[in-house]
Amino acid sequence: MDNFTFHNPTRLHFGRGQIAQLGRELPPQARVLLVYGGGSIRRNGVYDQVRGALEGRTVVEFAGIEPNPEYETLLRAALLGRQERVDWVLAVGGGSVIDGGKFIAAAVTLDPAIDPWLIVGNRTPLKTALPLGCVLTLPATGSESNFAAVVNRRQTQDKLSFKNPLVFPRFSVLDPQVTVSLPPRQIGNGIVDAFVHTVEQYLTVPTEARVQDRLAEGILQTLIEVGPQTLADPAQHEARANMMWAANQALFGLVGLGQVQDWATHAIGHELTALYGLDHAQTLAAILPALLRYRYDDKRAKLIQYGRRVWQxxxxxxxxAQRAIAATTDFFGQIGVATNLGAYGIDADAAAQAVAAQLIRHGRLRLGEYGRLAPDDCAAIVRMAG
Incomplete structure (x- = not known):
């Protein structure tokens, strides 16, 4: 097990009615930039709960943050925040809104002489950022308690990440009840996202990180148990609560400690989203089984452990090992997320060439644990995902 340091400063308020904690977390004199996506938080009552908890504070609203948050949209939100002299950002939504909130929190205080796009990819140092709070409405990414974010730029077909401890959320509210109205597609996507987050940190090579292995296996087994329950019975609170917590813990930071990590599935998936507009989880469900088959020899030992412990x-x-890959593929299909690119009308050969070109353009020439995947290998994986 490798050396590591762990630090996570986010306070988590979990359970029914916890949106009321906003009144304690945000100072009475705060000037809050409230950012969210579409109209769902107005329809499901979350908006009213948030505004009620923020009573007495100055609140500036910015709506319209997209799934796969767009750089140009986030720039407009940052400009509004600067003009209104806000001193807090509150992101209400799923991972995309929270990722967008992280970029906004950094961009509002950025030196105007610096191109904000340089935040993405960690190409400029951040000296300050506004404090960020979150109300999670879609469990999937774990963004509500980590310091990573992904930003899309459709104009240049870029989907890139950045990480900085300054954008750790100060607090996050996780109320499973607010997820009841989510459509099955979003629930299925969230389950896949959390599952693959865990696998990227676990299904690599043995490292004698025994506690972390069992944390990962517990998260995966929980998702396998409660995922179908959540889809079958939206009112089953305990299933939803466990799904929300599993998604949070998948990328909270503990699972990957001391582990050799992969993240090639995500890197390839990000390029597919940028090129074809697929949901993030759709790309993961298509790429992961193909990657496991392509890298079978490298991952064989962990696949055996995974098959025995997670799938019994x-x-x-x-x-x-082979049945474990098949079980993973079947599980994604069971929760309604297709596991091949053809299901999304994408030609795998053309996609393979396009993904390889994008990876080269972005300088991502050695992916996976130990950097063994070159762009040509990634192209082969995309073809296998056809």
Whole structure:
């Protein structure tokens, strides 16, 4: 197990009615930039709860942050925040809104002489950022308690990330009840996203990180148990609560400590989203099984462990490893997320060439644990995902 340092400063308020905690977390004199996506938070009552908890504070609203938040949209929000002299950002929504909130919190205080696009990819140092709070409405990314964000720029077909401790949310509210009205597509996407986040940190090579392995396996088993329940019975509160917590813990920071990590599925998936507009989780569900087959020899030992512990498989070692890949593929299909690019009308050969070109353009030439995946390897994985 490798050396590591762990630090997570986000306070989590979990459970029913916790939106009321906003009144304690945000100072009475705060000038708050409230950012959110579409109209769903008005229809499900979240907006009214948030505004009620913020009573007495100056609140400036910015709506319209997209799934895969667009750089140009976030720039407009940052400009509004600067003009209104806000001193807090409150992001209400799923991972895309929260990722956008992180960029906005950094961009509002950025030196006007610096191109804000340089925040993405960590190409300029951040000296300050506004404090950020979150109300999570879609469990998936874990963005509500980590310091990473992904920003899309449709104009240049870029989907890139940045990380900085300054954009750690100061607090996040997680009320499972507010997810009841989510459509099945978003729930299925969230389950896949959390699942693959966990796998990227776990399904690599043995490192004797035994506690972290079992944390990962517990998260995966929980998602396998409660994912179908959540889809079948939207009112099943305990299933939703466990799904929300599993998604948070998948990328909270503990699972990957001391582990050799992968993240190639995400890197390829980001390029597919930028090129074709697929949901993030749709790309992950298509790429992960193909990547596991392509890198079978490298991942064989962990695949055997995964098959035995998570899927309770028995038999010969190679049989277990191969059946574990099949079980993963079947699970994604069971929760309604297709596992091949053809289901989304994408030609795999053309996509393979386009993804390889994008990876080269972005300088992502050695992906995966130990950097063994070149762009040509990634192209082969995309073809296998066809």
């Amino acid at each position: 498989l028995s038999g010969g070692e190679d049989e277990i």
